[in-house]
Amino acid sequence: MKVGVIGSGYVGLTSAACLAHMGHDVVAADLDPDRVARLNKGDVPILEEGLPRLVAEGLASRRLRFVVGAPNAARDAELVLICVATPQGDDGSADMSFVAAAAREIAPVLRPGTVVINKSTMPVGSTRFVHRVLHEAAGGQLDRVTVASNPEFLREGQAVRDFLNPDRIVVGCDDPEGAVKVSDLYRSMRAPVIVTDPASAEMIKYASNAFLATKISFINAIANLCEAVDADVREVALGMGYDPRIGFQFLHPGPGYGGSCFPKDTAALLHTAQRHGYDFALLEGVIAVNERQYDLTVDKLRSAVGGEFAGAVVGAWGLTF
Ligand SMILES: NC(=O)c1ccc[n+]([C@@H]2O[C@H](COP(=O)([O-])OP(=O)(O)OC[C@H]3O[C@@H](n4cnc5c(N)ncnc54)[C@H](O)[C@@H]3O)[C@@H](O)[C@H]2O)c1
Numbered sequence: 343m344k345v346g347v348i349g350s351g352y353v354g355l356t357s358a359a360c361l362a363h364m365g366h367d368v369v370a371a372d373l374d375p376d377r378v379a380r381l382n383k384g385d386v387p388i389l390e391e392g393l394p395r396l397v398a399e400g401l402a403s404r405r406l407r408f409v410v411g412a413p414n415a416a417r418d419a420e421l422v423l424i425c426v427a428t429p430q431g432d433d434g435s436a437d438m439s440f441v442a443a444a445a446r447e448i449a450p451v452l453r454p455g456t457v458v459i460n461k462s463t464m465p466v467g468s469t470r471f472v473h474r475v476l477h478e479a480a481g482g483q484l485d486r487v488t489v490a491s492n493p494e495f496l497r498e499g500q501a502v503r504d505f506l507n508p509d510r511i512v513v514g515c516d517d518p519e520g521a522v523k524v525s526d527l528y529r530s531m532r533a534p535v536i537v538t539d540p541a542s543a544e545m546i547k548y549a550s551n552a553f554l555a556t557k558i559s560f561i562n563a564i565a566n567l568c569e570a571v572d573a574d575v576r577e578v579a580l581g582m583g584y585d586p587r588i589g590f591q592f593l594h595p596g597p598g599y600g601g602s603c604f605p606k607d608t609a610a611l612l613h614t615a616q617r618h619g620y621d622f623a624l625l626e627g628v629i630a631v632n633e634r635q636y637d638l639t640v641d642k643l644r645s646a647v648g649g650e651f652a653g654a655v656v657g658a659w660g661l662t663f
Contacts, residue, residue: 343527346419347371348412348444350381352388352602353461353494354425356501358408359393362400363506364530369407371415381408392502416448416456421527423461423492424472430606434613436465445472449479452487457520459492463547463607465614469514469540488520491540493547498601511535514543548614551607552625557592558599559631565595566638598635605632 347358347370358370372378380387384401386394400406409415416422426440441462452458458476460468473489491514496504511528513535515521521537528535536546565575575595583590599605608629615622647654 343367343523344418344420345369345527346412346415346417346422346448347425348415348422348448349425349427349440349462350377350408351425351427352498352501353496354423355381355386355388355397356390356393356496356505357423357425357461357494358406359396359400360502360505361527362403362406363396365405366527367405368400369409369415369419371409371412373410375410378408378410388501390499390501396502412444412447413451417451418453419456420453421457421459421523422448422452423459425461425494428462428464428606428610430609434609435617436463436606436610436613438464438468438471441468441472442475445475446479449476449484452476452480452484454485454487456487457515457523458487458489459524460489460544461492461494463493463551463603463610464491464544465548465610466541466544468544469516488515488517489540490515490517490520490524491543492524493543495547495550506531508533512543512546513537514540514546516540548607548611551604552611552628554592555599555604555608555632556624556628558594558596558604559628559635561593561595562598562635563631596635597639598632 343366345361345366345368347354347368350358350370350372354370358368362368377387381397382401384394384398386397397406424441424444426444428436428438428441431437441464458472460472469489469491476487476489477484493512495508508531511525511531511533513521513524515524516539525535525537561575561579564578568575568578579593582588583593608625612622612625612629615625643656644651
């Protein structure tokens, strides 16, 4: 299939390289001409196992190209993946300005029948939002263009492995033909495909990240309590994890979650709840525990260096997040 990818950052670059590896013809766009020039030489700006090899393979087979400007990737595509950033806005909501700008840029060049795929993490209502922006930007001339939600679940550090071996593929689309086209993109993968309505697909991504954040805050809260009662949280997590309903993953106490997704996605979900009048006290607690954990970590460090940071040499381990 002919695929256009808008945004060649973490998700866009990984998606583009992996889709080309799977046999699709992929044109990936970015705003940054230096990044595009580097990528066309096979120079991969992020550290991800296997990614340089897939990019080199894609460039050599001509199934992968990088271009400046979203329209140049969208013009001939049957499927266009929007992979631009959706950072946290001032009020906690997801900032959709990059998405809107990308949609406005591609609207005039989309072929009839194209499916635009929201791959970035976008709040409930975003497929309708993107369709509206496309429609307006095309001056009402949008011909049979469908918008679908297809959230990405890859983890930084394991991006290629996660993209090529997904636990599940989620497709949210009101149009059955559009849903089939998006599913076909992943036909060679052995993974369950959940085809659902757009709102549910969008919620699946936020609910998944919020649930993982909840596990982290829960074990951090238990760790703090363990310290107070002289119990060992590692033993507690081990004893909990053997229960298959609980599992071992995300039961590692630490300095709190960070990174490019959990903080902004939990804030955005909370914002959605507030906007719809739902008091999501549980999620508020998860976020509050996490923020307190940062302070607790600093307190622990301070006491470890004798009460005063000035002049101390501090090693940081695990810089990914
Ligand atoms: N990073 C992750 O681990 C991860 C995992 C799952 C989902 N996501 C979601 O995927 C989305 C993208 O995240 P990311 O980490 O890849 O972001 P990123 O900042 O690494 O990449 C975004 C890229 O889009 C480019 N861009 C912005 N506007 C553009 C336009 N109009 N035309 C062309 N290019 C444009 C930027 O120059 C940048 O290179 C976010 O919504 C994020 O929440 C990220």
